[in-house]
Amino acid sequence: MTRLRNALEGLAAEAPLVSLADAAIEGHRRRRRATLMLGTVATVVALVVVTTAGAVIAWPRTDQTATQRRTDTVPDLPAGKVGPISHAFQTPCEIDEAARTADCSAVEWRVVTRSGKTYRVPDALVATRTDQQAPLAISRDGRMLAYYERRAQTFVVHKLESGNRTVSPVTVKEDRIGVGAMLAVSDDGRYVAFDPREGSKEPGLLIDLANTETVSIPGKYEVISIKNRMVELIRYRKTDLWLMPVKGGGKPVRFDGVFINFSELSPDGRTVAAVEFSDANKRGFGRLTLLDAKTGRTLRKVTLRGLPKKGSVDGTSIWPSRSEVLVTVNDKGHMYSYAVDVTTGRAKRWADYSDLHHAALVLPGVS
DSSP: OHHHHHHHHHHHHHSOHHHHHHHHHHHHHSOOTTHHHHHHHHHHHHHHHHHHHTOEEEOOSSOOSSOSOOSSOOOBOOSSOOOOEEEEEEOOOEEETTTTEEEOTTOOEEEEETTSOEEEOTTSOOBOTTOOBOOEEEOTTSOEEEEEETTTTEEEEEETTTOOEEEOSSOOOGGGOOTTOEEEEOTTSOEEEEESSTTSOOOEEEEETTSSOEEEEOTTOEEEEEETTEEEEEETTTTEEEEEETTSOOOOEEOSSOEESOOOOOTTSSEEEEEEHHHHHHSSSOEEEEEETTTOOEEEEEEOBSSOTTOEEEEEOOOSBTTEEEEEEEETTEEEEEEEETTTOBEEEEEEOTTOTTOOEEOTTOO
């Protein structure tokens, strides 16, 4: 680790300020996927980048529910009907290179519809008073938006077809939102699943918004998605998948190997796509593994074809058909979605988010 630290310090000393500031912001916002294995290295990188560069990330400790408007004129999400959401993102911080600071006081959540319209979501909490990023979720069909509202002290589901908002009957204190907190919402908007702190043993919570019923989620599991009244939960290291009914119950299945970046359950009701950790290290995320969620059996490996040569897969998400799963690709800091044919491995461009450089990106269907 000393050798790694020295090497990183040398790189940081030679790097231009703007790159270090951008890296600090991106590190502040990026969810720590797969950090159960890579956390030590990631922590060293973050410390070296921030302390060596001297780039101060000036998140304000006051209200961060997007009350301070930016200079651009983007309308608020209306109370009436809008189309399904394609994605959501947080606006970037303002970097002052001369002062070596980043002002994040005007950061806010925004959503983009499939037709290309962009709206602010002023009620959605951006970050807590302790500077933890607040989660936001989109249902897999893009018709439900879930977020934390400070005034309500709980989660809210905004139904985009009617404009109606449903406030959870269960209070969730803001200080429960920790590092890498995750949120998922069902397609009907009735259920939200909250994981308060990624990689911890703090229990999560499944809330039925139609009443006050809740189901506790063991802290060793992380929420992936809610589909067909089943909550997909993953336990890393010893990789277990638990398809938990919304009323509780069921039991986990263990896979033979260590896997990350899980998709939702496919339309066949039993297949999930993931990345084997050894492939992530050796193959640059160039291969997916299809797993049987009922038995734990490995079905097959799928080598990806047609992705950017220097791109890497940051995650998997929904299945638009029985033979295709979406993967999110990071190509030199620019994000794209590709639909991968799981029978051939052939990938085709699905969506382009390259204009959201260094923005926190949320896609439908998965936390």
